[in-house]
Amino acid sequence: AQSENVLGYFVNVERIPNSCSHPPNHISLKDRKILVNLSMAYYRVNISAYNEAGESPRAMYIVPEFSVTDLPGQIYVKSQGTNAVVTWTPEYNPKCFVVDWGTSKENMHMKIITTATGNFTLDNFQPYKLYRIMVHASDVCQCESFIRHEKTFGVTHFYSIEGVPRTGPANVTILNITKHSALVKWTEIAAEDHLGFLQGYRISYTDSSRKKSPAVTLNASITSYYLTGLKEKTTYRVQISGFTNGGEGPLTLSQPFSTPKYGTVEPLCICITQHES
Secondary structure, three states: OHHHHOOEEEEEEEEEOOOOOOOOOOEEEOOOOOOOOOOOOEEEEEEEEEEOOEEOOOEEEEOOOOOOOOOOOEEEEEEEOOEEEEEEEOOOOOOEEEEEEEOOOOOEEEEEEOOOOOEEEEOOOOOOOOEEEEEEEEOOOOHHHHHHHOEEEEEEEEOOOOOOOOOOOEEEEEEOOOOOEEEEEEEOOOHHHOOOOOOEEEEEEEEOOOOEOOOEEEEOOOOEEEEEOOOOOOEEEEEEEEEEOOEEOOOOOOEEEEOOOOOOOOOOOOOOOOOOO
């Protein structure tokens, strides 16, 4: 019933961040849909309805982060303390570049570069934090026109200084234990605890005589591994750590398990057949 009284809708598409001095313009339309071509920057969309009595409260929607697809350029970032020097290839010279960088959509900075340059410096980087850096190209350099004209040139992620993981992996469990093998499984380290680009995991294990076996190094996509060559009727203790380019993080709590003396016994089936006399 209320929709019958609606005369139309106002749509605001606002860039995050938005360093423009003018607020975004109202887009007025009658339909309940609109097609907007956007770059890979963050955007806030506000929608309200209006009729002769006035305008309704606004419904707000944050455009989710786009996955990186085929982009025309590649961004390279080099750390210089709290600053970062950004370069790109191939060479491309639009009228201006718009650069976004930050740790999340709530903490993004925006810089407009109108000079023809192959690199530029960004500042205010903190160590051990993952930054998203986006470079957009535009041939219209009026601030209010970026939403309609900018196209994403490249996207990358960057740590000014990499640390070691804050924790080890979670939920370490030992399964399928036999005389000479066991399956170790774990849950990957949470992204906010990486403090650097996670390169992989290391599994360390010792037997009851405290003899340490060579550590197993795995890449970051693996979350399970079969330990083989174990001794029968022996207690082992397993610990796992993650590592970045900054080094190795803390080991998990020691997880014990014992191998049996005998192997797995296969069930035996005894079949009895009756013969007619």
